[in-house]
Amino acid sequence: MDSQVMPREQLGVCAEGNLHSVYLMFNANENIESDMRPCVANIAQYIFELADQYSDSAFNGFVAIGANYWDTLYPNARPSQLKPFPAMNKGTRDAPAIEYDLFVHIRCDRFDILHLVANEVNQMFEGLVELVDEERGFRFLDARDLTGFVDGTENPKGRSRQEVALVAEEDLQFKGGSYIHVQKFAHNLSKWNRLPVKKQEDVIGRTKVDNIEYASQDKPLTSHIKRVNLKDSEGKSMEILRQSMPYGSVKEQGLMFISTCRNSVNFEKMLESMVYGDSEGNHDHLMHFTQALTGSSFFAPSLDFMIKAE
Ligand code: HEM
Numbered sequence: 001m002d003s004q005v006m007p008r009e010q011l012g013v014c015a016e017g018n019l020h021s022v023y024l025m026f027n028a029n030e031n032i033e034s035d036m037r038p039c040v041a042n043i044a045q046y047i048f049e050l051a052d053q054y055s056d057s058a059f060n061g062f063v064a065i066g067a068n069y070w071d072t073l074y075p076n077a078r079p080s081q082l083k084p085f086p087a088m089n090k091g092t093r094d095a096p097a098i099e100y101d102l103f104v105h106i107r108c109d110r111f112d113i114l115h116l117v118a119n120e121v122n123q124m125f126e127g128l129v130e131l132v133d134e135e136r137g138f139r140f141l142d143a144r145d146l147t148g149f150v151d152g153t154e155n156p157k158g159r160s161r162q163e164v165a166l167v168a169e170e171d172l173q174f175k176g177g178s179y180i181h182v183q184k185f186a187h188n189l190s191k192w193n194r195l196p197v198k199k200q201e202d203v204i205g206r207t208k209v210d211n212i213e214y215a216s217q218d219k220p221l222t223s224h225i226k227r228v229n230l231k232d233s234e235g236k237s238m239e240i241l242r243q244s245m246p247y248g249s250v251k252e253q254g255l256m257f258i259s260t261c262r263n264s265v266n267f268e269k270m271l272e273s274m275v276y277g278d279s280e281g282n283h284d285h286l287m288h289f290t291q292a293l294t295g296s297s298f299f300a301p302s303l304d305f306m307i308k309a310e
Contacts, residue, residue: 007176007302010044010062011051013260014161014241017152018058018107021137021245022118023182023256025100025296026129033073036128040065040073040102041306043124047106047117048303054113061106061117063306064180064298069101074309079167079174081264085181085297088275093287095183095275098294100132103182105243105258107137133294135184137245137256145255146187146246147289149204150211154225155242165241165260176302179264184247184294187254192289203285221282228270228284238266254290264297 028036040063047061065073067084087097104121108114114136122131145151156164167174192200201207205214205223219226230238243258259267277283 007304008048009162009166009176009178009302010300011048012060012062012105012107012243013178013180013300014165015060015107015243016058017139017143017245018060019109019139020111020114021105021107021247021256022114023133023135023137023247024104024106024118024121024131025133026102026104026125027132028069028072028101028129029127032128036073037306038310039124039128041310043104043121044303044306046120046124047104050113050117054108054110057108057110057113059106059108059110059113059117061104062178062180062300064103064105064300066099066101066103067297067299068099070299077173079177079179079299079301080171081179082299083264083297085295086268086271087295088271090275090277090283093275093283095271095292095295097296099296100298102129103180103296103298107245135247135256137247140246144246145244146189146248146253147192147200147204148208149200149206151244151255152242153206153211154213156239161241163262164239165262167262170262174299174301174305177305178260178262178300179267180298180300181257181259181261181264181267182294182296182298183257183292185254185257185290186248186252186293187290189253195289203289220285221278221280222285224274224284224286227273227277227282230266230269230273238269240266240270260300 044063085097088095205219205225240259240261247256274284
């Protein structure tokens with residue numbers, strides 16, 4: 001592909017936040033790849049076009065291919081950093097890997113549209129897949145996680161969303177694509193809500209109501225933002241774009257954590273810092289109040305890659 005031409009990215013990768021979301025995880029049937037390639041391209045194109053049709057409700061989405069399924073679907077080329085989810089465990093802190101072949105992520109400010117599109121996508125896949133997991137996310141209060149803390153404040157803004165999330169010249173064939181990591185976290189809210197607010201704030205590293213970042217010297221080494229605010233060997237900030245939203249029901253609820261990034265290293269290093277901690281063992285105390293039920297690694301190629309690969 002001409003390095004001067006930016007292939008069209010799938011619009012959900014860098015989109016701004018929405019009120020509602022639907023997450024569909026599929027596993028593919030065997031020996032159907034020649035039908036699957038045009039099918040995923042059609043679905044990605046359909047989602048892309050709906051973003052225009054429903055622009056007043058900010059519809060967006062993407063289709064991503066699982067790390068373990070990639071070579072089956074696209075045997076001729078693989079994104080250079082695509083690898084299975086980096087499962088980790090230390091003490092009671094667990095980040096298991098549960099992989100899926102395909103992930104369809106759709107978001108909109110109207111839930112009825114999402115419901116229709118989710119059914120349509122499922123129909124388009126008929127005979128090719130099994131739907132193995134489905135969740136629906138929602139905006140909680142003023143974009144807060146169910147812990148009551150605003151989530152997404154320090155996300156990249158404006159043009160830098162693309163710079164952080166999309167592969168560029170470093171892997172020309174996959175320009176405009178993005179590495180996606182998903183973890184479904186189930187919160188222990190009764191335990192969390194028993195914690196005094198000041199202690200909750202120490203766990204996050206920001207104030208709760210006003211969402212103000214702690215001064216550097218006041219951030220506990222075990223606070224979430226201390227653990228995930230990392231620099232590389234050249235002193236540059238390692239960033240990801242988070243597209244997480246609360247999900248669930250009274251029975252089970254938490255955060256659908258979604259990272260999109262131009263590399264797969266930044267997410268992995270942050271998760272290591274949360275689970276294993278620093279050299280003194282200071283791990284992320286947020287992990288005492290939430291449990292990762294899944295961990296999946298995908299790549300969301302550009303729309304043009306999928307159409308060309310049909
Ligand atoms: C920041 C919540 C998991 C990476 C934050 C903030 C909250 C939060 C409340 C502060 C506001 C903001 O800047 O968005 C949560 C919850 C999680 C979770 C409830 C799971 C239950 C993760 C994971 C990662 C991560 C798994 C990466 C592996 C980040 C990053 C920031 C952040 C990079 C911005 C830090 C900064 O620059 O200040 N998170 N998070 N989070 N989180 Fe998480």
